[in-house]
Amino acid sequence: MAEEVTLSLADAETLSRQVLTNNGFNPSHAAAITRSVVAAQRDECHSHGLYRLIGCAQTAQYRGIDPGAEPEIIDQAPGVVRVDAKQGSSLLAFEMGLPLLVEKANRNGIAVLGINNSFHFSALWQEVEALSEQGLAGIAMTPSHAYVAPAGGKSPLFGTNPFAFSWPRPGKTPYTFDFATSVVARGEIELHKRAGKSLPQGWAIDREGNPTTDPQAALDGALLPFGGYKGSALSTMIELLAGPLIGDLLGHETQAATPDGEGKPFHGELIIAFSLEAFLGSDKERHQQHAEALFDGILSQGARLPSQRRFEARERSRVHGVTIPQALYDELKALATPG
Amino acid sequence: MAEEVTLSLADAETLSRQVLTNNGFNPSHAAAITRSVVAAQRDECHSHGLYRLIGCAQTAQYRGIDPGAEPEIIDQAPGVVRVDAKQGSSLLAFEMGLPLLVEKANRNGIAVLGINNSFHFSALWQEVEALSEQGLAGIAMTPSHAYVAPAGGKSPLFGTNPFAFSWPRPGKTPYTFDFATSVVARGEIELHKRAGKSLPQGWAIDREGNPTTDPQAALDGALLPFGGYKGSALSTMIELLAGPLIGDLLGHETQAATPDGEGKPFHGELIIAFSLEAFLGSDKERHQQHAEALFDGILSQGARLPSQRRFEARERSRVHGVTIPQALYDELKALATPG
Numbered sequence: 001m002a003e004e005v006t007l008s009l010a011d012a013e014t015l016s017r018q019v020l021t022n023n024g025f026n027p028s029h030a031a032a033i034t035r036s037v038v039a040a041q042r043d044e045c046h047s048h049g050l051y052r053l054i055g056c057a058q059t060a061q062y063r064g065i066d067p068g069a070e071p072e073i074i075d076q077a078p079g080v081v082r083v084d085a086k087q088g089s090s091l092l093a094f095e096m097g098l099p100l101l102v103e104k105a106n107r108n109g110i111a112v113l114g115i116n117n118s119f120h121f122s123a124l125w126q127e128v129e130a131l132s133e134q135g136l137a138g139i140a141m142t143p144s145h146a147y148v149a150p151a152g153g154k155s156p157l158f159g160t161n162p163f164a165f166s167w168p169r170p171g172k173t174p175y176t177f178d179f180a181t182s183v184v185a186r187g188e189i190e191l192h193k194r195a196g197k198s199l200p201q202g203w204a205i206d207r208e209g210n211p212t213t214d215p216q217a218a219l220d221g222a223l224l225p226f227g228g229y230k231g232s233a234l235s236t237m238i239e240l241l242a243g244p245l246i247g248d249l250l251g252h253e254t255q256a257a258t259p260d261g262e263g264k265p266f267h268g269e270l271i272i273a274f275s276l277e278a279f280l281g282s283d284k285e286r287h288q289q290h291a292e293a294l295f296d297g298i299l300s301q302g303a304r305l306p307s308q309r310r311f312e313a314r315e316r317s318r319v320h321g322v323t324i325p326q327a328l329y330d331e332l333k334a335l336a337t338p339g
Numbered sequence: 340m341a342e343e344v345t346l347s348l349a350d351a352e353t354l355s356r357q358v359l360t361n362n363g364f365n366p367s368h369a370a371a372i373t374r375s376v377v378a379a380q381r382d383e384c385h386s387h388g389l390y391r392l393i394g395c396a397q398t399a400q401y402r403g404i405d406p407g408a409e410p411e412i413i414d415q416a417p418g419v420v421r422v423d424a425k426q427g428s429s430l431l432a433f434e435m436g437l438p439l440l441v442e443k444a445n446r447n448g449i450a451v452l453g454i455n456n457s458f459h460f461s462a463l464w465q466e467v468e469a470l471s472e473q474g475l476a477g478i479a480m481t482p483s484h485a486y487v488a489p490a491g492g493k494s495p496l497f498g499t500n501p502f503a504f505s506w507p508r509p510g511k512t513p514y515t516f517d518f519a520t521s522v523v524a525r526g527e528i529e530l531h532k533r534a535g536k537s538l539p540q541g542w543a544i545d546r547e548g549n550p551t552t553d554p555q556a557a558l559d560g561a562l563l564p565f566g567g568y569k570g571s572a573l574s575t576m577i578e579l580l581a582g583p584l585i586g587d588l589l590g591h592e593t594q595a596a597t598p599d600g601e602g603k604p605f606h607g608e609l610i611i612a613f614s615l616e617a618f619l620g621s622d623k624e625r626h627q628q629h630a631e632a633l634f635d636g637i638l639s640q641g642a643r644l645p646s647q648r649r650f651e652a653r654e655r656s657r658v659h660g661v662t663i664p665q666a667l668y669d670e671l672k673a674l675a676t677p678g
Contacts (some may be wrong), residue, residue, distance in 0.1 A: 152643060177572040187557035230518045234573075245618050303491035303492035
């Protein structure tokens with residue numbers, strides 16, 4: 001059995017900040033990124049947890065993120081706030097834009113935060129959950145680099161384009177979901193390759209557009225959207241709303257950062273906030289209670305709510321801390337050490 | 340070969356208005372419903388075309404729609420207009436709310452139209468297309484009666500909950516999609532039953548929650564959501580935003596109209612409008628042109644745009660009129676005849 005290290009949440013935060021600061025991130029970015037990776041680790045979303053710090057450090061080295069960027073808030077319209085991330089992390093841009101988004105949503109009923117020109121690596125559930133913590137419902141979406149073919153097509157065009165939603169529940173963790181619009185995350189293909197395993201049918205096509213179960217052929221080809229032409233359609237909506245609508249790029253116009261500094265990973269993100277208060281006024285509590293009938297209807301037939309496992313992990317981590325592989329811990333310690 | 344009747348669009352409109360007026364619909368409702376069913380027939384969406392007039396007449400007879408309802412417009416918040424359909428058709432409510440929705444979206448960047456307490460039978464693409472005709476992008480969603488089980492569940496809870504999106508293209512028909520969040524429409528199950536055909540795997544479960552390929556067992560059981568837990572999650576969002584957020588019902592709280600007048604089909608619909616002008620200002624044209632790269636990327640690899648067939652049918656129908664089965668024509672003529 002592989003060796004593991006358990007850290008308190010406070011120790012995980014300290015380690016994360018040290019890694020980021022030692023790799024050129026200013027205190028504001030280090031704090032925002034730390035909040036995100038520690039929250040993901042806490043919820044046992046390992047792929048968005050402390051492991052991501054390695055990618056952050058490397059991306060900074062490849063000039064795929066500016067670790068000292070100062071985001072600029074633009075009050076675009078009564079219902080729209082834009083934040084120009086200036087090639088920095090989307091996370092600080094989100095945190096800086098959030099108060100104005102909430103204010104606009106509470107005033108108008110609905111409002112949008114558009115983040116431009118950002119490096120994005122985090123899970124969207126965090127951002128929609130942040131809205132629900134303030135009593136709002138939220139939707140978030142972002143395009144990424146071209147890994148996914150459109151339904152009926154044969155070459156990569158869309159990102160894995162995640163879509164997230166959250167709804168505030170009185171006295172409870174919110175109802176939250178967050179999914180990629182590809183059948184699986186690209187990381188799943190890489191895991192199958194490393195394990196020497198074939199892919200299930202329906203995940204990917206090869207470079208010629210033919211179905212493949214070979215992980216390398218899939219990496220050279222394209223992932224497929226979830227749910228056929230319907231998932232493919234949803235993915236185009238994400239490209240358009242979190243791209244041209246906010247004056248930003250389509251997924252296929254961006255690339256992962258590369259050692260030569262030529263990769264330009266920067267793109268947009270769109271977050272929509274709905275104020276239950278503004279929609280419902282004095283009926284808010286009654287209809288929020290009424291919404292619980294949906295969750296009761298799901299749970300009473302033995303199905304799960306989307307984030308149930310994550311919220312259970314959150315409770316465990318608050319008591320017991322987070323556990324990561326010794327090898328990851330050693331790598332992070334090395335990244336945190338000057339010299 | 341079955342006999343067919345070809346009607347000009349003007350004759351189809353006259354027939355539709357006669358059916359509706361003869362079945363108690365006031366001129367405003369008759370005009371709004373006629374615009375919808377003739378547009379669907381024109382686009383060769385037969386299931387939402389003239390055929391639906393039979394259901395409208397029957398639903399009025401079953402008191403599942405008030406054919407004389409006067410919708411009330413409520414200016415709920417700077418970004419929210421609500422229309423109480425008062426148990427009338429959602430179509431007149433939409434048409435009456437549209438101008439204020441567009442005005443709010445153009446002022447704020449984003450705005451919502453919530454339709455309450457309506458009978459809904461139409462295709463959502465018509466409403467999002469109406470937004471794109473005015474240069475806006477749009478999203479529409481509505482819950483319906485409980486026909487679909489949540490992923491991992493075993494009994495009906497969600498409606499087939501359609502979701503539609505439209506994006507305005509300069510000088511072209513808009514980019515529009517509209518899909519049910521169930522694997523297939525309930526009508527498909529009925530068609531298989533009538534044809535004595537088995538269902539494909541993965542469409543439905545029986546009353547005990549076990550997979551079934553028997554159409555009757557599926558009708559007694561539940562449809563499945565498209566795309567597994569992801570489509571199921573999307574369906575919950577539609578329930579919440581077009582339900583409790585606008586003070587309206589969840590899908591499972593509504594029922595199709597019944598001869599005894601006990602079925603209560605009334606529910607909500609949510610439409611979100613995005614103003615490209617307010618988001619982009621003087622950059623609007625450039626980014627609208629930029630969005631075309633996405634459609635080019637789809638078409639250039641041999642895939643189709645979601646509404647391509649429909650727009651082709653539209654062109655044909657404008658020249659040649661619409662063709663319906665003789666039996667349907669006879670039935671509509673009978674419904675249009677007083678006495």
